Amino acid sequence: MIMKLNRTLLYILAMLPALLLQSCLKNQEDIFDAPSSIRMQEMLDNTKKILTSSEEGWIFDYYPDRYLSYGGFVYTVKFDNQEATVGSELAPGLFESSLYKMTNDNGPVLSFDSYNTLMHFFSTPSSSHYEGYDGDFEFIIMEVTNDLITLRGKRTGNEMYLRRLTKNAADYINAISVVSENLILSSATGTVGSQELTCLIDLDTRYMELTYMKGDEGIVVGNSFIPSETGIRFYQPIEINGASISELAYNADTYTFSGKDSAGNDVTLTGNLPADYTPFDQFAGTYELNYQYGSIDVTLVADKENNRYLIQGLNENYNVVANYVRSKGYLNITSQKVGESGGKQIWLCGWGLDAEGYFSWSTECGMFLVKDTAKEGTYKFVTNTYRDTPADSFILYEFNGAPSSNTVLGEASAPWLINDEYRVPYPTSIVKK
Numbered sequence: 236m237i238m239k240l241n242r243t244l245l246y247i248l249a250m251l252p253a254l255l256l257q258s259c260l261k262n263q264e265d266i267f268d269a270p271s272s273i274r275m276q277e278m279l280d281n282t283k284k285i286l287t288s289s290e291e292g293w294i295f296d297y298y299p300d301r302y303l304s305y306g307g308f309v310y311t312v313k314f315d316n317q318e319a320t321v322g323s324e325l326a327p328g329l330f331e332s333s334l335y336k337m338t339n340d341n342g343p344v345l346s347f348d349s350y351n352t353l354m355h356f357f358s359t360p361s362s363s364h365y366e367g368y369d370g371d372f373e374f375i376i377m378e379v380t381n382d383l384i385t386l387r388g389k390r391t392g393n394e395m396y397l398r399r400l401t402k403n404a405a406d407y408i409n410a411i412s413v414v415s416e417n418l419i420l421s422s423a424t425g426t427v428g429s430q431e432l433t434c435l436i437d438l439d440t441r442y443m444e445l446t447y448m449k450g451d452e453g454i455v456v457g458n459s460f461i462p463s464e465t466g467i468r469f470y471q472p473i474e475i476n477g478a479s480i481s482e483l484a485y486n487a488d489t490y491t492f493s494g495k496d497s498a499g500n501d502v503t504l505t506g507n508l509p510a511d512y513t514p515f516d517q518f519a520g521t522y523e524l525n526y527q528y529g530s531i532d533v534t535l536v537a538d539k540e541n542n543r544y545l546i547q548g549l550n551e552n553y554n555v556v557a558n559y560v561r562s563k564g565y566l567n568i569t570s571q572k573v574g575e576s577g578g579k580q581i582w583l584c585g586w587g588l589d590a591e592g593y594f595s596w597s598t599e600c601g602m603f604l605v606k607d608t609a610k611e612g613t614y615k616f617v618t619n620t621y622r623d624t625p626a627d628s629f630i631l632y633e634f635n636g637a638p639s640s641n642t643v644l645g646e647a648s649a650p651w652l653i654n655d656e657y658r659v660p661y662p663t664s665i666v667k668k
Contacts, residue, residue, distance in 0.1 A: 272339075275339050275343060276339075278343050278379075279337040279339065279343055279376075280337075281379065282337060282343065282345070282376055282379050282384070283314075283316075283337050285379060285381060286314040286345075286384070286397075287314045287315060287316060289313070289314075289400060291313070291400040291401060291402060291403060291404060292311050292312055292313030292314070292320070292400045292404050293311065293312050293313070293314075293397040293398060293399060294309065294310075294311060294396075294397070294398040294399075294400050294407065295309070295310035295311065295312050295395065295397055295398075296309070296395050296396040296397075296398070296461050296468070297309070297310050297370075297395055298388075298391070298393040298394075298395055298459065298461070298470060299357035299358075299368050299369055299370035299371070299391070299393075300357075300368060300369040300370070300391065300393075301369055301390075301391040301392060301393065302369075303393070303442075303459040303470060304440060305368065305440060305441065306441020306442060306459045306460060306461065306470075307441060307459060307460065307461025307462075307468075307470060308323065308324060308325065308357075308461065309323065309324045309408065309461060309462055310322065310323045310324075310353065310354070311323070311400060311404035311407060312397070313404065314335070317334060317335075318332045318333060318334055319332065319333060319334075319335040319347060319351075319354075320332045321333070321347075321351050321354045322353065322404050322405065322408050323353045323356075323408070324408055324411045324412060324415065324462070325353060326353065327405075327408050327409060327412050328405065328408075329352075329353065330404070330405075331351050331352055331353055331354075332351075333347065333349040333350060333351035333354070334348065334349035335347050335348070335349070336348060340373075342376075343375070343376040344373055344374065344375055344376065344389070345373070345374045345376055345386065346372070346373045346374075347372045347373070348372070348373070354372055355370075355372055356368075356370065357369070357370020357371075358370035358371065358372050358390070362637070369390065369391060370388075370390070370391075371388030371389060371390045371391055371393070371395075373388075373389040373390070374386035374388055374395065375387045375388075375389060377394075381399070382398065382399040383396060383397070383398055383399070384396065384397040407464065410464045411462050411463075411464065414462045414463070414464065414465070414466065414485065415462050417485070417487035418438055418462070418467070418485060418561075419438070419508065419512070419514070419561060419562070419564070420436055420438075420490055420506035420508070421435070421436055421437075421438070421506075421509070421563060422435055422436065422506055422507075423436070423492065423504040423505055423507075424505065424506075425492070425502070425503045425504035425505055426501075426502075426503055427447075427475050427476070427478075427480070427496055427502050428496075428500030428501065430447050430475060430476055431447065431448070432445050432446060432447040432475070432504075433445070433447075434446075434492075434504050434506075436506075436562065437562060438561050438562035439562050440459075441459055441460050441461065442457060442458070442459050442460070443457055443458065443460055443467070443469075443473075444456070444457035445457060445473060445475065447475060447476075454475075456473050456474060456475065457473065458470050458471050458472075458473050463482060465484045465485070466482065466483045466484040466492065466494075467482060467483055467485065467492075468481065468482040469481055469482065472497070475496065477498070478496040478497045478498035479496060479497045480494065480496045480497075480502055481497075482494060483504070490505060490506045490507065490508070491503065491504065491505045491506075492504040492506075508564070509564070510606075510608045511564065511605050511606040511607075511608055512563070512564030512606070513565070513606045514564065515537070515539065515542075515559050515561070516537065518535050518537070518544055518559075518566060518614075519536070519537050519544075520534070520535060520668070521534045521535075521667070521668045522534070522535065522614075522665035523665065523666045523668060524549075524662065524664075524665045525662070525663050525664050525666070526659055526660060526662040526663060527660040527661040528656060528658075528659075528660065529654070531548060531549060531653070531654055532548055532668075533546050533547060533548035533549060533665065534546075534547045534548055535547075535557070535665075536554075542558065542559050542561070543556055543557060543558045543559055544556075544557045544559065544566060545557075549653045549654075550573070550650075550651065550652065550653055552573075552574060552650055552651065553573040553574055553651075555568060555571070555573065555583060556568075556571055563603075563605075564606070565603040565604060565605050566603065566604040566614075567601060567602075567603055567604075567619055568601045568603075569585060569597075569598050569599060569600055569601030569621075570582060570583065570584045570585050570596045570597055570598055570599075570600050570601060571583055571598065572638075573631075573651065574651050578635070578636060579633055579634065579635055579636075580633070580634045580637065580638060581632070581633055581634075581651045582596050582631070582632055582633075582634060582638055583629055583630075584596050584600070584629065584630050584631070584632055585597070585600030585601045585602070585621060585626030585629065586624075586626055586627070586628040586630040586658075586660075587624045587625055587626050587627060587628070588627055588628045588660060588661065589625075589627050590624055590625055590627075593623075594624065594630050595621065595624040595626070596634075596638035596639075597621065597623070597624075599619075599621050600619075600621035600623070600624050600626050601619050601621065601626050601629075602616045602617060602618055602619055602626050602627070602629075602662070603616070603617045603618075603619050604616060604665065605617050607664065610666075612666060612667035613665070613666050613667070614664060614665050615663070615664050616662040616663055616664060627661060628658070628659060628660045628661055628662065629658075629659040629662070630646075630658050630659070631646065631647035631651055631652065631653065631657040631658075632644075632645070632646060632647055632657075633645060633646070633651075
């Protein structure tokens with residue numbers, strides 16, 4: 236019996252170091268868990284204190300889409316203890332308040348978890364974008380200073396910034412709108428110090444590309460940008476010859492970008508508008524639309540808020556939408572729904588008569604209206620070179636619901652016809668009356 240007890244005692248003694256180690260480890264976890272949660276809460280509280288301290292709110296450099304397909308968009312956000320009041324260049328003059336929260340979700344997070352039309356615009360699904368525009372409304376807090384807070388979108392991983400706003404939010408957004416309207420260049424040439432370069436600008440995706448020579452090699456660099464109060468600010472600095480460019484001012488009178496790189500070199504880029512560029516307002520008016528079957532009187536009515544024109548006169552039951560392509564100064568007429576009846580949809584589709592007669596309901600397929608530099612007051616129809624169907628005409632088709640190869644019913648009929656026809660073959664021009 237004694238021997239058995241001794242063996243048991245020896246076993247317990249042998250196990251004591253492991254038991255003590257486990258006990259120590261548990262105590263260590265308890266010791267470090269509490270301060271970690273406290274530190275997290277202190278960080279969230281401090282961030283909220285800074286957010287609510289700005290009397291005018293914050294400029295929010297917002298970048299939707301993990302591939303940066305749209306560039307950046309300017310928001311303003313003013314925080315109180317419970318709500319955030321949001322404004323955006325998407326809808327100047329509109330401000331909407333909703334709840335927000337600071338939370339620990341595997342790290343400090345700023346979440347706009349209560350629906351807000353502006354803040355959730357890029358993340359809200361629609362019939363044409365079932366995943367929205369790949370936007371964020373939850374943001375990991377990466378770094379906090381008194382005037383700049385660095386965030387990272389939980390969904391996209393894009394880096395974004397809150398910058399302390401020192402003027403009225405509505406005035407700031409109006410200033411951004413003016414800059415955006417004046418940014419109409421698609422190309423420019425200039426220098427960084429003594430380095431010559433050329434520049435391509437895509438205003439629709441808000442992307443600038445710079446090309447320069449290094450010996451015999453052409454170097455191409457570029458990045459997405461967001462409008463600023465004075466010009467543009469890049470998503471990430473662009474590096475040329477070892478020095479970086481973070482932002483550029485823009486002079487609308489001289490079509491010039493200017494600034495300095497990180498080495499103090501002057502940056503100057505000057506653009507020239509192409510001869511066929513048309514400012515938005517100049518499209519308005521009454522025209523004669525010419526096509527293979529004759530001509531139709533139409534009126535182009537500006538819808539500036541939506542950056543488009545409505546073409547009236549083709550059919551009394553609907554207007555045809557022509558979107559303005561600001562980077563080119565063109566109007567873009569693409570496939571679009573023009574009516575609906577009894578669950579059936581009627582679409583004006585891009586039609587490639589010279590492409591074996593194929594038509595497409597893709598909202599990218601269609602034709603541009605481009606200024607004819609040889610004939611005053613005349614705009615030519617030019618294919619927008621959509622990849623599957625380079626349209627040279629338009630055709631009206633009926634679908635059983637949303638358009639697809641499985642729902643197509645056939646040619647449209649009255650009352651949806653244009654000039655008593657479902658076809659608009661080979662439109663050539665519109666001529667101002």
